[in-house]
Amino acid sequence: MKIGLEIHVQLPTKTKMFCSCPAVGAAGPNEHICPGCMGMPGTRPALNRAAVDIGIKLARLLNCSIPDVMWFNRKIYFYPDLCRHYQITQYETPVGLKGEYYLGKKRIGITRAHLEEDPGSMERSGDGSLVDYNRSGMPLVEIVTDPDISSPAEAREFLTFLLKDIRHVIDLPSDGERSIRVDCNISVGTERCEVKNVTGLKNVERALTYEAVRQTKILRSGGRIVRETRHYDEERKVTTAARKKEYEGDYAYIGEPNLGSINVRRIADRIETKESPLSMAMRLQKEFGLEEKAAKQIVNTSVKLAELFEHFARKTGKENALKWISGPISSNWRSLEKDADTKKDGLTDIVVRFMNGEINDVECSMLLKAYITGEDLRSMEKNNADLDALIRKAIAGNPSVVDDYRGNEKAGNSIIGTVMKETRGAYPSSDIVETTKKILDEMIR
Amino acid sequence: MSSGREPLIERYRMFSEFDASTLDEVLTYSLSDDITARGFQATAGSEMLKGYRPLFDAAVVSKMNGNHLIGKTNMDEFGFGMFSVTGTGIPRNPFDPERSCGGSSGGAACAAALLEGHVALGTSGGGSITSPAAFCGVLGLTPTHGRISRYGQIDGVSSMGPIGILASKSDLLRKYLPLISGKDDRDPVSAAQPELRIGNRKLKTAAVPKGITDNVSDSVRSAFEDSVELLKSMSVSVEIVDMPHLKYAMPAHYVVSVTEAATNLVQYCGMRCGRQDGDLSLPFNDYFVSFRSKYFGTETKLRSIMGTYMTMGDNRRNMYLRSLGARNLVINDHKRVLGEHDVILTPSMPFISPKIDDAVRMRSADSYMTGRFAAPPVFCGLPCLSVPCGYSDGMPIGMQFISDHWDEDILLSAADLWEKAFDMKTAEVRS
Numbered sequence: 001m002k003i004g005l006e007i008h009v010q011l012p013t014k015t016k017m018f019c020s021c022p023a024v025g026a027a028g029p030n031e032h033i034c035p036g037c038m039g040m041p042g043t044r045p046a047l048n049r050a051a052v053d054i055g056i057k058l059a060r061l062l063n064c065s066i067p068d069v070m071w072f073n074r075k076i077y078f079y080p081d082l083c084r085h086y087q088i089t090q091y092e093t094p095v096g097l098k099g100e101y102y103l104g105k106k107r108i109g110i111t112r113a114h115l116e117e118d119p120g121s122m123e124r125s126g127d128g129s130l131v132d133y134n135r136s137g138m139p140l141v142e143i144v145t146d147p148d149i150s151s152p153a154e155a156r157e158f159l160t161f162l163l164k165d166i167r168h169v170i171d172l173p174s175d176g177e178r179s180i181r182v183d184c185n186i187s188v189g190t191e192r193c194e195v196k197n198v199t200g201l202k203n204v205e206r207a208l209t210y211e212a213v214r215q216t217k218i219l220r221s222g223g224r225i226v227r228e229t230r231h232y233d234e235e236r237k238v239t240t241a242a243r244k245k246e247y248e249g250d251y252a253y254i255g256e257p258n259l260g261s262i263n264v265r266r267i268a269d270r271i272e273t274k275e276s277p278l279s280m281a282m283r284l285q286k287e288f289g290l291e292e293k294a295a296k297q298i299v300n301t302s303v304k305l306a307e308l309f310e311h312f313a314r315k316t317g318k319e320n321a322l323k324w325i326s327g328p329i330s331s332n333w334r335s336l337e338k339d340a341d342t343k344k345d346g347l348t349d350i351v352v353r354f355m356n357g358e359i360n361d362v363e364c365s366m367l368l369k370a371y372i373t374g375e376d377l378r379s380m381e382k383n384n385a386d387l388d389a390l391i392r393k394a395i396a397g398n399p400s401v402v403d404d405y406r407g408n409e410k411a412g413n414s415i416i417g418t419v420m421k422e423t424r425g426a427y428p429s430s431d432i433v434e435t436t437k438k439i440l441d442e443m444i445r
Numbered sequence: 446m447s448s449g450r451e452p453l454i455e456r457y458r459m460f461s462e463f464d465a466s467t468l469d470e471v472l473t474y475s476l477s478d479d480i481t482a483r484g485f486q487a488t489a490g491s492e493m494l495k496g497y498r499p500l501f502d503a504a505v506v507s508k509m510n511g512n513h514l515i516g517k518t519n520m521d522e523f524g525f526g527m528f529s530v531t532g533t534g535i536p537r538n539p540f541d542p543e544r545s546c547g548g549s550s551g552g553a554a555c556a557a558a559l560l561e562g563h564v565a566l567g568t569s570g571g572g573s574i575t576s577p578a579a580f581c582g583v584l585g586l587t588p589t590h591g592r593i594s595r596y597g598q599i600d601g602v603s604s605m606g607p608i609g610i611l612a613s614k615s616d617l618l619r620k621y622l623p624l625i626s627g628k629d630d631r632d633p634v635s636a637a638q639p640e641l642r643i644g645n646r647k648l649k650t651a652a653v654p655k656g657i658t659d660n661v662s663d664s665v666r667s668a669f670e671d672s673v674e675l676l677k678s679m680s681v682s683v684e685i686v687d688m689p690h691l692k693y694a695m696p697a698h699y700v701v702s703v704t705e706a707a708t709n710l711v712q713y714c715g716m717r718c719g720r721q722d723g724d725l726s727l728p729f730n731d732y733f734v735s736f737r738s739k740y741f742g743t744e745t746k747l748r749s750i751m752g753t754y755m756t757m758g759d760n761r762r763n764m765y766l767r768s769l770g771a772r773n774l775v776i777n778d779h780k781r782v783l784g785e786h787d788v789i790l791t792p793s794m795p796f797i798s799p800k801i802d803d804a805v806r807m808r809s810a811d812s813y814m815t816g817r818f819a820a821p822p823v824f825c826g827l828p829c830l831s832v833p834c835g836y837s838d839g840m841p842i843g844m845q846f847i848s849d850h851w852d853e854d855i856l857l858s859a860a861d862l863w864e865k866a867f868d869m870k871t872a873e874v875r876s
Contacts, residue, residue: 035500041599043597074708076753080729083717252757254708255769258632
């Protein structure tokens, strides 16, 4: 089975791609339109540089090569929501060409990533169709993968990681109006079908699974797959034939003369790109010899936590970094997150004292926590002692837990639940969890 | 303008609804119908766009602010023609109403010839300023592609097709070119231009491509040869040069211009602007086809079909992309010659203006080939100037100066020089 995806990402620019209309936030249909994004004769496109910058960042994320000079093309098709009946897109010189993305050890080739404009949108109503041009001219990057994905589940996993990376690298808000749409190409035999405009990871997996089964059934019964475009019906969870698939030659691409050519190399040299979470995890593995799982866990909690880990690893060595980052720092991450940059040196100073033997690890743990939360150390000690006593009391009231805990860590949850109920939020849940585990671990040793 | 004022006001009255008697000094301008101005319909000569009233002024209109826009001039439909006979109205030659004004900016040349002190802005996608300037006996300046913002210009073609100035006096070119030139963020192509410098450089050297007067009419040949002699007598050295790739200019220009035209035409379908009187119960494809069948003229349909054909499948590589390659060869030929000479000289058109009836009957390909001197500089994005250089049967003949990219300066000098040396005739108006 071969699966290739075309991922359309709406870019977080303030204005549209070729005019100065706001990109999002319209109060109603056709609020954010002008002669330009309506394609009125006499207007011409002027390129939004912010879209180019974001395109470059995405091309880098995907390890694509960026051309020295790029231009735009006209892709022609007649449809009421496409105001000029040609879409301004990139054909010969996509902003990113021939890249790759690693899903663990699995390599997924990236055919290309190109900039283009979104058309408007259509709404069918009883007596006809209505067109809304608010979306017309929204900047997009379309990412096209090689057909390297081998199952619907893998497609979903790939998208999960890729989208996380994309959101981080281009600061794309996840709850905004900007959408990510996926066209799914799948072939079980030799001819492929394309399921257009699927939104949502779950739907991508479902649509692909449905198609895989449909195509397999056709082939088994001796039938032939017809190359076509299909739609995914989210309600019925099936794909339906939409139209025969066009071939590239049918679009009659020509260069877009009104935008000229763009020296993208010069722009790219000036842009700094944030490291993607996935490549950061890979770098941490390589640079500090972390296990893949540990590296991903840190990065997935927060890129900032991973940055703090790097700071620790440089000052206190990998072992100590791992010990304290995954211990007290992770469990108090929510309080620390916004001050991580200003507090990082104070934190490593405490660990250095531990390394010099000035304090033991319980003290170190307490000091770190006190430093992060700003609580008074003495009251914290007292609090901790009280919590300690409460937990021991709960265990004493239910002694079989200790034996169960030996076989299954989850047995500790009943104690945690009891204590939480009794203390009614007087202690942070992370403290209760941590202390309970510590006590139980001591008891079974 | 004291003694000539009354007859001039009379001419304005014949020509437009504008009342020139209200002005102290009669100085006005017009736009070919593919340039937008708020309050004016803009049809680009097409029935398809009847009723289109743009909500915005073209960049040139904003820059002409303070001058009097008296109206829009007739042109070939979307600029597709050399005789202004494919549009919504046929302008008549001021020297002989039976004859064509040339095209596509024919109405503009007519206005420039008839109205003293008038600046007619026209557009040229393939010699559409040089052709009518020659046929109507006026000066026609086509600047470098990108010199004047094309914001507000309805595109027939796109990678060429600058706005230019037609006028009867060289001082009008000199005054209005700097006024309407300059960078404009709304037209990225204009934003890349170097500054327009007018230093009144003296015209010293000119090149004439070998065999350029083969296959032109006798009257054009002799007027051109006399003009070259006149230039020599004014101590301009003239050399015959080889331009081996010039022969590719017309076929390549045709391919590039019709493919661009086809993509510019796809938007016209009875939605959003212009004609919208179709049957809304039709499926959208049929609805679109009904408009395109009904309101596009024959030449427009032909170019739409040819342009689409030339980019479909393998044709894209074999025709469109190869023509872009040929364009570079033609540009390099010109650049090489212009590296050693101030200007290249050619006739403007191969014959004097034909009768309108003959122009209407002319085969599309024959009509197209009459632009074989006027189209190549525009295809290369080079500036050029057409000046009257002789008369035959009372009809004007034109000569064309081509200069290097961004060097409009030398063309303005040439216009001044020529105006002093050559006796330009004014059209007699017969009412």
